[in-house]
Amino acid sequence: MSAVYLIPAPLYEGQINCLPPSILDALKQCSVFFVENERTARRFVKLLWKEIVIDHYEWYSMKEVTDETVAAFTEKLRQNKTIGILSEAGCPGVADPGQQLVALAQQMNVPVRPLVGANAILLALMASGMNGQQFQFVGYLPIEQAQRIKTIKSLEAESRQKACTQIFIETPYRNNQLLET
Secondary structure, eight states: OOEEEEEOBOSSGGGGGGSOTHHHHHHHHOSEEEESOHHHHHHHHHHHOTTOOGGGSEEEEOSSOOHHHHHHHHHHHHTTOEEEEEOSSBOTTSSSTHHHHHHHHHHTTOOEEEOOOOOHHHHHHHHHOSOSSSEEEEEEOOSSHHHHHHHHHHHHHHHHHHTOEEEEEOOGGGHHHHHHO
16 A cells, blocks of 8 residues: 655754654655655665665656646555655655645545654744744745735734744745845
């Protein structure tokens, strides 16, 4: 019977030692991987499992979940393959294209097994000293500056009104624009 493992990746290679051994056990059960970036995913898997012969496994990109990606994922599940979904950094399905594949697996009644790992969103909240009892994750902010300003002001007002922490993420290449806004 097929299953889908949600395999967390460390935020940087130095964190590899804090991943639980169960991740290696899950990797060894997978024969197919849907990944955000094949090159870095292969490198990460090789770090965890030095003996793996990478080319004996099937690798599919999910950076953009296209009709072809969905068709390949569905076909592998129908073939009873065990699939690993691997994000670039953090946890699959959280602000990540893997979420669409997880939803598909759920619709097909395939067991989905999330594994424990680092999540930048929760790590930032933990380290912030901000309200961790009530918080809201709002994902990515709009790219267009006027809409981004409007969204930030709205989040600020909501944070004051509800006394909750507002968490959003941004891509590294847009960090400076966000800080200027």
